[in-house]
Amino acid sequence: MKHLYTWSAIAAIVVASVSGDVFLSRAMKQVGDVGALRRRLGSLAVVVRVLRNPWFLAGVLLMACGFYSLLFALSWGDVSLVGPASASLTFVGNAVAAKIFLHERVDHRRWMAALLVAGGVVLLAR
Amino acid sequence: MTFRKYLVLAGVTIFAAVGDSFLSHGMKQVGEISSGDFKDLLLAVANPWVALGILFLLGFFVAYLTALSWADLTYVLPASSLGYVLLALIAKYFLHEQITLWRWLGILLISAGVGFVTQGPALTHHHPACSEAEADRELVGSRSHT
Numbered sequence: 001m002k003h004l005y006t007w008s009a010i011a012a013i014v015v016a017s018v019s020g021d022v023f024l025s026r027a028m029k030q031v032g033d034v035g036a037l038r039r040r041l042g043s044l045a046v047v048v049r050v051l052r053n054p055w056f057l058a059g060v061l062l063m064a065c066g067f068y069s070l071l072f073a074l075s076w077g078d079v080s081l082v083g084p085a086s087a088s089l090t091f092v093g094n095a096v097a098a099k100i101f102l103h104e105r106v107d108h109r110r111w112m113a114a115l116l117v118a119g120g121v122v123l124l125a126r
Numbered sequence: 127m128t129f130r131k132y133l134v135l136a137g138v139t140i141f142a143a144v145g146d147s148f149l150s151h152g153m154k155q156v157g158e159i160s161s162g163d164f165k166d167l168l169l170a171v172a173n174p175w176v177a178l179g180i181l182f183l184l185g186f187f188v189a190y191l192t193a194l195s196w197a198d199l200t201y202v203l204p205a206s207s208l209g210y211v212l213l214a215l216i217a218k219y220f221l222h223e224q225i226t227l228w229r230w231l232g233i234l235l236i237s238a239g240v241g242f243v244t245q246g247p248a249l250t251h252h253h254p255a256c257s258e259a260e261a262d263r264e265l266v267g268s269r270s271h272t
Binding site: 021022024025028029031032033034035050091094095098099102104105106107109110112113114115116117119120121122123124125 | 130190191192194195196198199200201202203204207210214228229231232233234235236237238239240242243245246250
């Protein structure tokens with residue numbers, strides 16, 4: 001039963017952080033190249049522009065949900081399971097979500113990168 | 127990719143790894159916090175290591191958002207995962223933790239993944255904020271690699 005709780009919390013972390021990352025990425029693509037914008041409009045205008053973007057606010061909210069799920073997961077399961085399991089599943093989930101929702105061209109090179117990093121994270125926690 | 131953009135990616139990596147190690151070091155000094163005890167949680171911020179860690183993680187967030195403003199999510203995440211490697215090295219040399227053979231293997235895999243993704247283009251889809259010429263140039267550059 002405790003196992004089920006831990007894995008549901010891990011699933012919640014993965015869903016919240018993947019959607020949070022996708023939202024933040026979409027927000028920043030709408031805002032545009034921050035370096036170029038800052039040279040044109042100044043730092044304050046860029047900050048205002050980011051903070052007023054609804055995708056950004058939703059992304060931060062989802063990140064916060066992910067963090068709270070992490071706290072719950074850690075209270076039920078070992079950190080050596082929760083940490084790498086959620087991190088590596090998030091890497092693979094991000095590749096899938098970026099392809100579907102952000103229309104990024106995830107070629108074999110990026111799939112390989114996501115899988116290698118995910119595998120590496122699992123090994124780091126052994 | 128300009129030098130400045132690599133600098134931002136390095137910032138994502140370094141701020142995250144150093145911030146996490148500061149937080150870890152600080153929270154070990156603070157000791158265990160019982161869940162739901164918000165007063166303890168507020169006091170934890172008074173620990174200088176924890177405060178410094180939070181400052182570094184704020185720096186990470188700014189660098190991360192900057193990188194996302196001109197690069198794909200599937201580029202930024204693997205590229206910045208070198209932070210895991212950095213974290214392991216900090217753990218070994220500053221926090222004096224043992225690194226097993228499995229961990230070195232994990233570090234090797236992550237580095238290989240980073241190598242894969244940074245050879246390719248940073249941005250693969252067109253959007254109004256990015257000039258099409260720049261995206262095309264990066265795509266052509268990646269083809270000559272393969």
